[in-house]
Every structure is written in structure tokens, then in C-alpha cells.
Amino acid sequence: MSEGWSARTLAAQALGRIDEETRALVPPIHLSSTFVRDADNQYRAGDVYGRPDNATVREAEAVIGALEGAAATLVFGSGMSAAVALFLSLGPNAHVVAPRVMYWALRAWLGNEAPSLGLRVDFVETEDLGAVERAVKPGETKLIWLETPSNPLWSLTDIEAAAGIARAAGAWLAVDSTSATPVFTRPLALGADVVMHSATKYLNGHSDVVAGALAFARDDALCERAGAIRKAHGLILHPFEAFLLTRGMRTLDLRVRAAAANAMELANRLSNHAAVSAVLYPGLPHHPGHDIARRQMRGGFGGMLSIRVRGGAEAAIATAARVNLWKRATSLGGVESLIEHRASIEGAGSPCPPDLLRLSAGIEDVEDLWRDIDRALSG
Ligand SMILES: Cc1ncc(COP(=O)(O)O)c(C=O)c1O
Numbered sequence: 353m354s355e356g357w358s359a360r361t362l363a364a365q366a367l368g369r370i371d372e373e374t375r376a377l378v379p380p381i382h383l384s385s386t387f388v389r390d391a392d393n394q395y396r397a398g399d400v401y402g403r404p405d406n407a408t409v410r411e412a413e414a415v416i417g418a419l420e421g422a423a424a425t426l427v428f429g430s431g432m433s434a435a436v437a438l439f440l441s442l443g444p445n446a447h448v449v450a451p452r453v454m455y456w457a458l459r460a461w462l463g464n465e466a467p468s469l470g471l472r473v474d475f476v477e478t479e480d481l482g483a484v485e486r487a488v489k490p491g492e493t494k495l496i497w498l499e500t501p502s503n504p505l506w507s508l509t510d511i512e513a514a515a516g517i518a519r520a521a522g523a524w525l526a527v528d529s530t531s532a533t534p535v536f537t538r539p540l541a542l543g544a545d546v547v548m549h550s551a552t553k554y555l556n557g558h559s560d561v562v563a564g565a566l567a568f569a570r571d572d573a574l575c576e577r578a579g580a581i582r583k584a585h586g587l588i589l590h591p592f593e594a595f596l597l598t599r600g601m602r603t604l605d606l607r608v609r610a611a612a613a614n615a616m617e618l619a620n621r622l623s624n625h626a627a628v629s630a631v632l633y634p635g636l637p638h639h640p641g642h643d644i645a646r647r648q649m650r651g652g653f654g655g656m657l658s659i660r661v662r663g664g665a666e667a668a669i670a671t672a673a674r675v676n677l678w679k680r681a682t683s684l685g686g687v688e689s690l691i692e693h694r695a696s697i698e699g700a701g702s703p704c705p706p707d708l709l710r711l712s713a714g715i716e717d718v719e720d721l722w723r724d725i726d727r728a729l730s731g
Pocket residue numbers: 430431432433455458499503528530531549550551552562563564683684
């Protein structure tokens with residue numbers, strides 16, 4: 353597809369690719385797990401076996417790469433496997449700086465599993481760049497990991513400034529941009545080296561695929577190593593799911609903007625609700641990350657927000673039990689709105705406030721969403 357089209361256009365047409373053999377507008381799904389050798393013992397068509405790579409997976413990678421402005425992209429069987437592949441790519445004894453508040457399962461992996469694999473991880477408040485600066489060990493820190501806006505408080509970290517700190521220390525900067533999406537934030541353009549997505553969320557957008565992605569600023573040794581780990585550990589996404597992911601991304605821009613508009617409206621209304629003690633949403637002027645969000649997030653503040661319910665954990669859980677339209681489920685970024693008592697799923701040791709409900713605004717009519725949650729909050 354010609355250079356210069358907007359991300360929305362590129363995604364809508366999945367880069368405009370058609371199947372040359374049949375002229376099909378929608379490319380076929382390549383399910384084959386193996387490929388036939390040429391008569392002279394070569395594999396000229398390129399593919400050998402399904403575990404290292406697959407043409408349908410490459411289509412999803414090309415779309416994500418175009419959206420993020422990446423030089424190379426790898427798609428994985430989950431967001432967790434994408435992130436873990438990157439951490440394993442750093443090699444033994446690498447030092448990593450990661451946020452204190454971040455996607456809980458990945459934080460648990462970094463805290464509990466990564467040390468036995470030789471990684472040394474320091475958790476800091478990454479929103480405080482001074483703390484990041486103090487935590488990096490020049491010559492030892494291989495990676496600074498950010499998540500912005502971050503689960504479940506939706507705190508913002510200044511990617512451009514963090515990239516400067518990483519560069520000065522000789523480290524890479526990786527950003528979990530799952531909640532921002534490439535519609536609102538393009539971390540590579542702000543100096544990050546790698547963008548990670550749980551493609552399970554907004555990229556796919558329909559709550560029917562578990563997938564992950566790493567998008568690299570350069571097609572270099574780090575990317576090559578992550579690809580080798582994907583191959584060796586069998587972490588690639590199944591072709592059928594890669595097809596669904598590409599199909600989901602055709603409407604990414606519309607979905608994400610609709611969800612963000614709903615989130616903004618709900619955040620405003622919830623701010624005045626008697627049963628709510630705090631609304632955490634980067635689009636609200638009083639949110640501590642609002643100024644960074646205004647600079648860093650272009651065109652919207654995302655579809656994720658959290659509320660703190662007066663009356664503590666019990667009142668929050670009771671509220672989640674009273675919704676009808678909102679679905680009481682974990683995950684985020686689908687077309688349907690989800691509500692979750694986050695501490696219940698994060699478990700012991702979680703920094704998540706016990707009275708917090710995490711809301712993933714979907715694309716439904718905002719008046720219906722409001723009616724349902726207002727009633728649930730009002731008991
Ligand atoms: C911000 C964020 N990063 C990473 C992940 C992990 O992704 P997955 O569930 O696709 O493995 C999640 C999943 O909830 C997430 O919300």
C-alpha cells in the first residue's frame with residue numbers, strides 16, 4: 353500500500369493486501385503446519401514449519417508494525433508470552449527497572465519467576481522519573497519497562513523523558529502500550545525501543561482471541577533474539593487467531609475512539625456521583641498524569657478508568673454484582689463494557705486499593721452504560 357496513508361486507513365484495509373492467486377480481497381488463512389521442499393532440497397518459498405513463522409501471522413505483524421511505526425514486529429500466543437520473550441532476550445544476569453504498579457500477572461512473573469532465570473528486577477514508581485534515574489545502573493540495566501497508562505490506577509509515565517534516561521544508561525526502553533493503543537500513543541516515535549501489546553485487548557477488540565505483540569524500533573539483535581525465543585519455546589500465535597486479530601484491527605480506530613469518548617463521559621458523570629469517592633481517568637484535569645497524557649496521548653485518553661467506591665471492598669463488590677448491562681469480568685478493550693473488582697483477581701500483596709472497580713468502557717450507547725452503573729452504584 354502506498355506510503356502516507358493514515359493509520360486508520362492502513363488498518364481498515366489491512367494494508368490493502370489481496371491474495372494474488374485468487375484475487376480474494378480477504379486473504380486466506382494459512383493453517384498448514386509444514387511446507388514441502390523443492391525438488392533440489394531447498395525451501396525457496398521461505399516457510400519450513402509452523403512453529404517459527406506463518407504467513408497469516410506475518411499479515412497481523414505487518415498491520416501492527418504499520419500502526420506502531422516499527423521496523424519489525426513479532427506476534428505471540430498471548431501478551432504474557434510476548435513480554436516474557438522480551439525479558440528472556442536480555443540474557444542472564446540482566447538488570448531491569450519496572451513499575452511498582454503495572455499489569456499484575458506480569459509484575460508477579462517479574463517478582464517470582466524472573467529471578468530464578470537470572471534477571472534482577474527493581475520495582476519503582478516509574479511516573480517519578482527521578483526514581484527511574486536512581487534505579488538504573490549504567491552498564492548493568494538492560495531494560496526499563498513502562499506501562500502507560502498503567503493498570504489499574506491509569507498513571508502516566510513520560511515516555512520521551514524515560515527514553516532519555518534509558519539511552520544515557522545504555523539500556524533499552526520497552527512500553528506496554530496495551531491500554532493506550534497506537535491510536536492514541538506511538539511510543540517508538542517518542543524514543544522507545546520496543547512496544548508490547550496484549551493484543552487480546554484493543555487490537556483484537558472482540559474478546560475472542562488471546563494474543564500478544566512486540567513491535568521493535570529496529571530490526572536488530574534484540575528482535576532476532578526474541579524471534580529465536582518465540583521459535584524455541586513455541587510461543588507463536590495460531591494462524592486462525594492471527595486472522596481474527598487482523599480482522600479486528602480493521603476497526604481499531606473506530607472502536608478505540610468510541611470507547612474513549614464513552615470513558616470520558618462516564619468519568620465526568622461518575623466524578624459527581626455520591627457513591628464514588630474518586631475517579632481515576634487520565635482525561636480528568638485533576639488526574640496526576642493529566643498533563644503528560646495531554647502531551648503524550650493524541651486524540652483521546654483511552655477507554656479505561658477506575659472508580660473508588662464509598663464503603664470499601666464490600667460496597668465495591670456489591671456494586672459490581674448489581675450491574676446488568678456491564679459484564680462482570682476480567683480483561684479489557686473489547687466492544688462490550690466490563691466491570692471488575694480488581695483486588696479480587698490480583699489477590700494478596702496487590703497494591704490495588706480494595707475499594708477499586710476497574711471499568712473497561714465499550715462502544716455501547718453511553719446513556720445505557722450510565723443508566724446501568726448509576727443504578728448499580730445507587731444500590
Ligand atoms: C496491560 C496488560 N499487559 C499485559 C497483559 C497480558 O496479556 P495476555 O492476557 O494477553 O497474556 C494484560 C492482560 O490483561 C494487560 O492488561
